[in-house]
Amino acid sequence: MTGSPHVLRDRIDSYPTHQISGYGVRPGRHLPFGATLVPGGVNFSVYSSAATAVSLVLFRNGEPAPLAEIRIPEEFRIGGVWAITVFGLDYESVEYGFRVWGPESAHVADHFDPSRVLADPHARAISGRDEWGVPPDWQKPFQYRSKLAFDDFDWEGDRPLRIPMEDLVVYELHVRGFTRDDSSGVEMPGTYAGLVQKIPYLKSLGVNCVELMPIFEFDEFENSRLDPDTGELLLNYWGYSTVGFFAPKAGYAATGRFGMQCDEFKNLVKELHTAGIQVVLDVVFNHTAEGNEDGPTIHFRGLDNRTYYILTPEGYYYNFSGTGNTLNCNHPVVRDYVLSCLRYWASEYHIDGFRFDLAAILDRGEDGAPLADPPLLQALSYDPVLRDCLLIAEAWDAGGLYQLGSFPDYGRWSEWNGKYRDTVRRYLKGDVGTVSDLATRLVGSPDLYAHRETVASVNFITCHDGFTLADLVTYDDKHNEANGEGNRDGNDDNASWNCGVEGPTDDPDVQRLRVRQMKNAMLLLLTSQGIPMLLAGDEVGRTQGGNNNAYCHDSPLSWFDWSLVDRDVELLDFVRNCIEFRGAHQVIRARAHPTGKDELGIGYPDISWHGVRAWTPDWSHDSHLLGLLRVGVTEAGVADFVYQVFNSHWEGHDVELPELPPGVRWHLFADTLAPPPGDACAPGREAILMNQQAIRVGPRSAVVLVGRGTG
């Protein structure tokens, strides 16, 4: 080859065509929406189906009065999209918004209000809540300001990890709460950067996927209030109320006050990936922070109220979310919005998956009724960019739509399995009539997901919403007085048991029982087929003092207490061993539901059920004991036998063991009645049982055995 290829050094569209308000401008690019750096300037694009005029309002960082207001010429509009390129902006020191005018004879459901400046729904960064907990000046007319964000992060070859779903162990955590407590010892507590410093802990625990509670920009001061009794400031701590769908929460970044939350969050993702840990985001598309008729106008309401929200014919907000409004997800424009948002997080931030809060709302149509073939879910399921992303539904909503097992999944979605949680809790506390249902939960809930694989079921016993595991075994009733609502909020039906005393106790017997019950729960969870999810802190017995709805507490009540990591080594080691054990036995992680047939041709079905007598399960109403034998192969191709016995009876039982093939002997992995280190050993170091015919399973205890050749 000779010569050099022609390189475009300059562009025709890098020059202004008009001057408005002192800025050189030209007709903008209509796509992509939002603000994009282009040669010499910034391109702004915003959609409204009915706006009659739009102006771009520019501010210098933090200043109350605008720097300039640029009315977007009518001739710059194509369809309902207003786009303008502005030259000569200092993109680092500028914040922006839009002022939008509607028709004079507006529809009853329109909420155009040109007295306000609106945030850009596509803003890649938002300022206004740059530092967590700094009280805002509510007198400011424009609270949430759109910012530009760089998209040239140095990923150093990083990409989403694509860990096989069956190998995942998910760990749900709150970014701030995880390291905010002084005991965390990190340099920048409560931030993305702080979380980076705790990656070695996550690795040592053995989890390989973190599910982050909402990190899209939200306002912790939304509905903030003082507890009338204690004077404590109660905040929107959990953040299930999105202000900016494209913007990472600035207040979670140590660098938020410098506007560098995007880089800081990307660095967190990169570091987690380097450690082999996936990142799933908890996303809230069922409603927005604009609330009901009395709520603030942030963006959608003033841009296009009728497009973005599900409304009654009179123009009132339907409230299927329980929080004031409902996003109109299956409207074509909103569907594209959600899709482009998730594509952005998957591609720009290398996010591995999404958990959708109150996902049943996503299949409601514009009249609120559920759709048989909801366009949004279909689009997400088949999207090319999202192809490898986990999609996890919380398959119900606050409007009474409950779709566990019937959520439109397109063979693509997993679900938070609420039935797993409820069954296991009831079984553990000793309820009768639970054993046969427990069996179904242990093998990936084929009653719910028969046409799919076990990975459709995200198994959990606890999550952010409800009791922690320690509280589940310490309280019969919720204790939400600190929420300032007279203990009326939060779920009343917790299927919890306090082990004999409500709250903390010095009684050593009760204490031992509680630890055992936590071990039983963890062992059950981590030896069930399906994707296990742990709530951060449960591995060290974190308590919230019986509060099962700690959404408003930015305090030690909801923070991870790292002193527990040194104090509660017993439970932590137990959980570590269970996670490692799961990793060592693909028969527990198998994607396929077991068939009950001798799939390997070695004389044993892949699953068999047992009771006090081997091969004789007790399915009766009063039964509390269940044994199951899983038979598969190890990754090395050797036959693998895993025998699990769960006993929620208050008495111990001598349990007959199924006979193994010649040369294979039972070895003990875990016995939750035994004190450490006998409660669970390091996988691969299981000791051979002296008695190969039977094992004593203690009261409210569980054992797990492996069949291994003796040499």
Added chain:
Amino acid sequence: MEVNKKRMGPVTVARLTGVMDSASTSQIHEQIVPMLLNRRPLLMDMTGVSHVSDAGLRTLLTVYRQAQAVDGNVALVGLSDEVRTVLAATGFLRFFVVANDVPTGLTALRSARPAEGSVGA
């Protein structure tokens, strides 16, 4: 932003004074990058830098990448607490040799191996 350059043995020392932000990026870039082309290690004395913005960070990273392209090393010296926090929180700190003052920076550069990039690995 002011950039003063001098040679200290095998090392080029650039002393920066002012604010590193979008307004000064092109200036820094134009003055610093040529210093890398002679393949000498570069020490950036940031004692006089009061603030590094997002665009400023990117300039630093560009300098690092340019140095990497010629197997050079870059040391940052005299970072204020704020700048260090920003660099640490965003993960940029680990790209650089970091020292408190110029003499230790020079020593650190002498013992540093050539920049090890993993870009596109």
